[in-house]
Amino acid sequence: MAISQTNSPTNFAWATLLEVDAPEPGRRGSRLHDRLARALRTAIRDGRLTEGAAVPPSRALAEELGCSRWVVTEAYGQLIAEGYLAARVGSATRVSWSPDTAPPRPHTRPVPAPSPVRYDLAPGLPDLRAFPRRRWAEAVRSVTGSAVHYDLGLPDPAGHPVLRTTVAQYLRRSRGADAHPAAVSVCAGVTDGLVRTCRALRAEGIDDLAVEHPGWGRLRDAATSVGLRLYPVPVDHDGLRVDDLARTPARAVIVGAAHQFPTGTVLSPARRARLVRWAREVDGYVIEDDYDAEFRYDHHPVAVMQGMDPSRVFLLGSVSKTLSPALGLGWLVAPAATTPALRAANPVAAAPPVLDQLALATFIDRGWYDAHLRAARRRFRGRRDLLVRTLGAELPQARVSGTAAGLHILLHLPSGTDTPRTVRTAAAAGLRVADLDDYRVTDSADRALVLGYGNIGDTEIPAAVALLREALAARTGVRAMDA
């Protein structure tokens, strides 16, 4: 529709051309002058009203629209304040803005909706169906009512003192950590904690960081985003090879001591001690990623290395593998001597939302976290056993490892297996699994899948393993039904 750009009051068709919105009662911007201002603004932005064009005198437009003149002068005044119109004494009010002449922006693609999968054997998630919704909501409700009003002010970047105290107690009691509230920073999770730690390392003059290989890419991304150089160090059946580490120039290393990701190995007792001694020898640090250590099945959870030497070990943990990664809540325990550097190197780091922090403190303090972990450990142990048993029966040619702890295992496949194709075939059938190669930075002849059993129902495991068998059979041309 073309729009008349004359200011003669005789040929207006503004009322239809401006496409004034329908009102939405109770909404901001729902009054007529707001809607008229919006319509004029849109017409100017669209180029239907071009720069220099006069808009009608307010009285004339008011008549045309059947509204009071006040409505029009309000709308004009709004657009003058915004720079779209300019008024000069003794002259018509004119359009004073033109849209960019660049081609229209390809901005209409919708945000993709999350796509649920039928069976989820990919690693990284706890049992989302078992999230304790009722108790979490009760914890939030309770603290939202009881927080003092200055808890709603600017948050302490290191975290709320109540949660720092609760986390320190929890880590002492449950993870054998040597943690004091002043050493605890609340953060958004292990990645956030690692970014903060890496910034502190750089401030202390450490630019070289060793990482486990294979390992989690997001940790590598976090370290490189801060500018650290990475040195991948192999992992064997006893965990990180400390002798190889000692040959790198790195003075810091990230290690998943309790259950390495993705191999599932547990760092051996001798290596634990050796690793902390290495940190002392090089005047460096171990960054302990205690990401899923709550789930240890053949043994009580092994205490964190951080307790062996809290002046040499940073401890990272979160509730992402125990409750949900959507909560965005984790912690960082730092050596006391590094806390000034940690603060100074992270000048704009923000703590997670305060009500969530207080809710987690309440959730732990009321014993709900322990209860949740006990139930989850029982459930995951049974599920791991079922998965290992089913894999043994259905895929006898494959071997399983890394089962002692955590929420994932390795499924070793015959050499020559086209694992990327297996992953794709499985995905097309609605089954998510991960290729061990996805966590490697160099080639390896070992073929394996990483199977997570956190986020799959027990009753789904037989069907999921059957789909996996079919995906593996499709690769070799053997029909699944004959396997």
Add this chain to the structure above:
Amino acid sequence: MAISQTNSPTNFAWATLLEVDAPEPGRRGSRLHDRLARALRTAIRDGRLTEGAAVPPSRALAEELGCSRWVVTEAYGQLIAEGYLAARVGSATRVSWSPDTAPPRPHTRPVPAPSPVRYDLAPGLPDLRAFPRRRWAEAVRSVTGSAVHYDLGLPDPAGHPVLRTTVAQYLRRSRGADAHPAAVSVCAGVTDGLVRTCRALRAEGIDDLAVEHPGWGRLRDAATSVGLRLYPVPVDHDGLRVDDLARTPARAVIVGAAHQFPTGTVLSPARRARLVRWAREVDGYVIEDDYDAEFRYDHHPVAVMQGMDPSRVFLLGSVSKTLSPALGLGWLVAPAATTPALRAANPVAAAPPVLDQLALATFIDRGWYDAHLRAARRRFRGRRDLLVRTLGAELPQARVSGTAAGLHILLHLPSGTDTPRTVRTAAAAGLRVADLDDYRVTDSADRALVLGYGNIGDTEIPAAVALLREALAARTGVRAMDA
């Protein structure tokens, strides 16, 4: 207490020396073998049990403690797995770890508790007592019950699609923005959004950023933390001086168009248009910090500049000044052409907790945000009037500016006023105020205080202004009672 380190079963005093904790029923780590393991671990860490020392045979220690031998073998097994003890066949189990010989760490200082003030006239906070606790808790409760379970999985780093859609609608409707869900990133607030934006700018080859002067230090910190060079550009009564900006090498600028912090000036209509044209001319960007624009008192809120040219303007906003900074929820609307760079330059950026995102979407969609803003605008307008009136009566020598919008004003003081001392004197009396100089990077002869009226009760204003008058009088040696 010294501890016997012989392994002869005849002279044990382990039961008392190990200081085994009292049980806490229902807690992790409360069983006897856990408590025994903890006591042994502590003794090794403390140096009471030194490396190489033998621990008693399990049978002997069990007798001494009056417990089953199983308890002792479990505890020993735990410490062997953790690397504190080592067992060799045919030999005693021995301590295999020694604590660092460094002096003890000064780690016992308590986390300082937040210190409430009597009267808060510092800028930066909304009315914390008016936080809509009941409705916020209801929104969280509702979404915690209704979220689908994969909403509890790994969050979309750009934010949950539901909130991105709601924010885009809100910004279109209420702020006149040209915002589509795909262009919206949910972030933790304006600082977080600025850090992400600055990383994208660097990825686009922009290393020079102009900032308003005076301006908010945290924004400068955010930009420099990403490695940008800063060019302070003066602000006058029409806002940022675009002519001065054009003389810098910067191709991007942060601007508080609706209500500059801290001067409180509103960017004039001519400058708005001029600024967007500048961005086109230099092939650069305006970063619009729309931090408190919801509160405009003499006028409807002016629409954002972003709507004038969404390909040249980044828009940052949050609920920190409308609901609470403790919520940690904000947004970033980016030009479409920059969204790939924005994503690539922020590989480990995390969205805020998903349940909070969904709660905010519900809070807005139910009309509660609009209702809250309406009530807050009314309250703040009245409070601003009261503050300006009281200052006029009590401090006639001072002049007020920046009152048209937002939650703070400037109080201009006679030249020569020792504003740092005034701030300290006021603080000692329980009154928080801020010195305009705190937001400057170069000297100025103008003396002014920045007074925020978000977080003070109407009834407190007379007493707060009286304290301020006393603090100013103390400076000159004039007794407050005589003023």
